[in-house]
Amino acid sequence: MDETVKKEEATEEEVTKEEPVQEENSPVEEEKKQETKEKKSIFSNKNKEIEALKEENAKLVEQVAVLKNEYARAYADTENTRKRLTKEYEQLSKYSIQKFALSVLPVLDDCERALAQETSDEAYRKGFEMVYNKLKAALAAEGVEEVEAENVPFDGNWHQAIMAEHVDGVEPGMVIQVFQKGYKLKDRILRAAMVKVSE
Numbered sequence: 001m002d003e004t005v006k007k008e009e010a011t012e013e014e015v016t017k018e019e020p021v022q023e024e025n026s027p028v029e030e031e032k033k034q035e036t037k038e039k040k041s042i043f044s045n046k047n048k049e050i051e052a053l054k055e056e057n058a059k060l061v062e063q064v065a066v067l068k069n070e071y072a073r074a075y076a077d078t079e080n081t082r083k084r085l086t087k088e089y090e091q092l093s094k095y096s097i098q099k100f101a102l103s104v105l106p107v108l109d110d111c112e113r114a115l116a117q118e119t120s121d122e123a124y125r126k127g128f129e130m131v132y133n134k135l136k137a138a139l140a141a142e143g144v145e146e147v148e149a150e151n152v153p154f155d156g157n158w159h160q161a162i163m164a165e166h167v168d169g170v171e172p173g174m175v176i177q178v179f180q181k182g183y184k185l186k187d188r189i190l191r192a193a194m195v196k197v198s199e
Contacts, residue, residue: 094186097185098190102190108136108139114128144183144184144185146181147184147192149193149195154173160193162179162196163177163197164199165199171198175193177196
């Protein structure tokens with residue numbers, strides 16, 4: 001009997017000494033493990049995609065900033081060009097008659113000299129005076145006006161002093177005689193008046 005007990009005890013020891021038997025995973029557990037691996041893989045891929053998209057977005061934001069800057073410069077250049085061209089056009093329109101007016105001024109001078117001469121033919125004189133007045137009126141309609149000169153203070157912008165003379169009773173710097181009339185076109189000088197100034 002003792003031997004039987006010893007054999008049983010020995011068998012129990014052997015059983016306990018044996019390595020535990022690993023149970024094989026059931027198909028359900030294998031499937032769950034596979035799903036978990038797939039999910040991790042999907043999340044890993046999604047994270048990579050998100051990082052790539054963030055980088056691409058940053059580059060696009062930078063490109064947009066550069067393009068906005070270029071657009072602003074191009075717009076400013078266009079506006080400046082438009083304003084400059086508009087101003088040039090206005091200047092050309094405003095002073096378009098300048099060249100013609102300069103060429104006509106000597107004709108006005110000649111008309112004035114002719115009218116200053118005495119003549120016995122009053123009809124001829126009257127006709128010549130009408131032509132002169134019409135020419136002056138046509139120029140005035142385009143903005144050509146005579147510069148005020150006699151008995152006014154000398155102004156270097158509108159007058160050209162060719163002589164100076166001391167005159168009693170006249171304060172210095174006054175125009176005392178006009179040798180040739182001056183003309184302006186709107187606000188621009190066409191020809192300065194040639195004058196004598198008091199000292």
